[in-house]
Amino acid sequence: MDLRSANTPAADGTCGCAPLRQLATDGPPPGSGATAPCVACPASRHCLPAGLGDRDARCLGRLTIARRRVRKGHAIFRENEHFLFLYAVRFGIFKSTLTLDAGAEQITGFHLPGDVIGFDATPSGRHPTTARALEDAEVCVLPYGQLTDACAGQRDLLMRVLRLAGAELERDHRLLALIVHTHSEQRVAAFLVGLSDRLRERGFSPSDFLLRMTRAEIGSYLGTTLETVSRSLSAFARRGFITVHRREIHLVNIEALRAEFEAKDV
Template structure:
């Protein structure tokens, strides 16, 4: 992943905001200064950058993409031109297995930047699908590398975001390898709670935008196992469940019960 070499590619973004455009031609180009008013700013590229350091983003043409629930922002195998920053809504990443079924590889919340995994082959190895009506900012990768060459702080921020994604992947692999199913589900709830807190949302009351089958796919288990685990947590008073609405009634107890054994 090279964040220092300037690219000679010239990319453009344009078109109407609705309906959603193909991934390689994101809609509604907008200047980077609009990041100032974005609610996801504190978890996205400008996070931690001073006003002076963030000026290098002014040369980056940002295209906004609105996608409705169930629509793909980009698809596996498509040419890699953009990183995508989630502005609002929730996305899942999936990869197709040899059997033809989809494996969930990640869930993305506001402020998350998607697409780093495409820097290896210049093709997206996963499909990003909206789990609710959502919007993402399309960031031309060639322009970002140019900006990173000019500003060290932005370059370091890009590396931090990519590194955080690697840490999440490694933790998931360790989780699947060394824990039983209930621990995996508990770890998922605790992780989601923390991510909600970091974004200014309630860490104890939230809606699961993903299905239990999707959670199971992500955790390497089944829909039935996820449902049984949630029911077991409810019986023990850790949580209350009303369809997809989750209330962590005793977050500390859930953490004390499972977190000591988590990798």
């Protein structure tokens, strides 16, 4: 998923975003807010402000929302860190990971531009997962306290926030069902089709993209091993459904892939 290729509004280095007026260091974001950070954001159509009326949008604009650059491999927050902010992805891809007692890492989700990360920290006040950039990326830093205050006045905004949390729940449930009820090759097919769908929704090419994650990361997410992911991709290529060259993916026959995991029994 090379988010800077394909039919994006702008394919230059800034990813179509407005020039950064204020920039975050790697520490906590500065207090001064960027005014209306959403207007020029290519991800806004799938983010918090999507579909909000003027009043709610203005309300959102009053929050002190900072932007923060995140370099590839760096974390925006780590497990057990104090929860203060939600983060909206402007560009780049993130992974959420959970460290098990055994020390192994489980990927619980991949986050594309427009996704809001961090809802699972609301119960405990600490982040139960680590969010790490798979490529150079940028996020909006949403102060949770201010956001709930803002919601208090604006019902639509509140419902929008709840919807974002609910959407993640829904995705988790489907992922769970997928992992439990399908063979590993079907999961890889579902992963490719799901990714393609999400990219199309965001205005990227649904058939040509660059994976930003390793085979091991895909395997972790899908509950299988890197070898099995690799074998599955090779099998699809052999059958003519896709072409693969390292991270470059081209979906030749999406419908065949879709049929692959919708098949009743295999």
